[in-house]
Amino acid sequence: MSSLLRLATAGSVDDGKSTLVGRLLYDTKSVLADQLDAVTRASVDRGLSTPDLSLLVDGLRSEREQGITIDVAYRYFATPRRTFVLADTPGHVQYTRNTVTGASTAQLAVLLVDARKGVVEQTRRHAAVLALLGVPRLVLAVNKIDLVDYDEETFTVITKEFSAHATALGYPEGAVLAIPVSALAGDNVVERSAGTPWYTGPTLLHHLETVPPAPDPHDVPFRFPVQYVIRPRTPEHPDYRGYAGQVAAGTVRPGDEVVVLPAGLRTTVARIDTADGELASAEAGRSVTLVLADELDISRGDVIAAADRAPVPSDELDATLAWLSDKPLRPGARVLVKHGARTVPAFVEELTARFDEQRLSSMDAPETLELNDIGQVRVRTAEPLPVDDYAVNRRTGAFLLIDPADGTTLAAGLAGAPLPILRGDRDEVSPGP
Structure with a gap:
């Protein structure tokens, strides 16, 4: 059975993200014949002599007409070695919020730069967002390398500048791999390029197939947000009471002692049910129904957690926001704060810092956070929430801020410790030329 890798693409406008994804799909034979025929016809209509592979990803009419990506496009493909779930995110600054969405579950991100332009403002912004979300591995794809005559020095300069930026964001040595590619020509995407004899590393696909997926933080305690309470009240099951949801972290087994939060009620797991029968255990990502040993007052939004390592519910959140x-x-x-399946009223007590993703510096106590700003805040909730530190558990350490007036999403929130630069661990770093 092949392993699964969740990845996302990011980069500035016209850096070639959609073309790169289309090239991956095309060269791995993950495109149906009718899809390729439709893309070929659309390319001819646009006066192109070869298929525009970006059209395999840009599905909205407005995207095809403008030649840009607006929404997050999810694509699924597989090779004999691995299965992939890929989120192609927009490059325009006004769609940075979509990058937050697409990268929120990624284990690896492919960040593109145009070899002719190098590291630009949006590159640094996207790198900061990826670091904020805890994406553990990056690929710097220096695209359009053919348009700079496969120049090694150009590649080296871009790589050094970005590596310094990534290090300042907290990425350790070995977490970033730079690859010279041409998405249009296929250089170093699936097949090795004859134009870059000076590059001895892997092709992009080989790296994606072989890179070890960053595991969940070791020894993560069990977390289970309750989505639905099952009470069939049928003659066959007159007293059945089960709690349905998806295991957010850790593993659970019958007999495990658990605590129901925020009430703090303790009990044990009697059974783990699925549509296919009982399970001996359930791990993160598995959707199950838990049957508990005691009849407790549990409802949607409660969290069932390992009794010996449960979070302490609190009505005060210190968190980093992507506004x-x-x-x-x-x-x-x-x-409104939405954490798991629970939504509670809240108010923002204070803005403690705003992060400048270009200079990697912070400003204390800003007056506002504007669109695409990253900042540190303190939020007071109407009810205690069992929120984990995001660095320990991405699933139960994340939350959303919602506008109570119209229900729109205002911010993605990450509880606990902020980026290293917001903690004051690093000096200001120049954004480069």
Whole structure:
């Protein structure tokens, strides 16, 4: 059975993200004949002599007409070695919020730069977002290397500048791999390029097939947000009470002692049910129904957690926000906090810092957070929430801020420790030329 890798693409406008994804799909024979025929016809209509592979990804009419990516496009493909779930995210600055969405579950991100332009403002912004979300591995794809005559020095300069930026964001040595590619010509995407004899590393596909998926943090305790309470009340099951949801972290087995949060009620797991029968255990990502030994008052939004390593519910959250709204955030703002299946009223007590992703510096106590800003805040909730530190558990350490007036998403929130630069661990870093 092949392993699964979740990855995302990011980069500035016209860096070639969609073309690179299309090239991967095309060269791995993951495109159906009718899809390729449709792309070929659309390319001819646009006056092109060869298929525009970006059209395999850009599915919206407005995307095809403008030649840009607007929404997050998810694609699934597989090779004999591995199965992939890929999120192709937009490059325009106003769609940075979509990058947050696409990269939120990624184990690896492919960040593209145009070899002619090098590292630009949006490159640094996307790198900061990926670091903020805890994406553990990056590939720097220096695209359009054919348009700079496969120049090694150009590649080296770009790689050194980006490596310094990634290190300042907290990426350790070995977490970033740079590859010279041409998505249009296929250089070093699936097949090795004769134009870059100076590059001795893997092709992009070989790296994606062989890189070890970053495991969940070791020894993560069990977490299970309750999505639905099952009470069939049928003659066959007159007293059945099960709690349905997806295991967010860790592993659970019958007999395990658990605590129901935020109430703090303790019990043990009596049984793990599925549509196919009982299980001896269930791990993160598995959707199951838990039957508990005691009849407790449990409802949607509660969290069932390992009794010996449960989070302490709190009505005060210190967190990092990626602000996604056109409406600025100011201290005192009334919001809704959505954590797992629970949504509670809250207000923003204070803005403690704003992060400058270009200079890798921070400003204390800003007056506002604007669209695409990254900042540190303190939020007070109407009810205690069992929130983990995001660095320990991405699933139960994340939450959303929602506008109570119209239900729109305002921000992606990450509880606990901020980026290293927001902790004051690093000096200001120049954004480069």
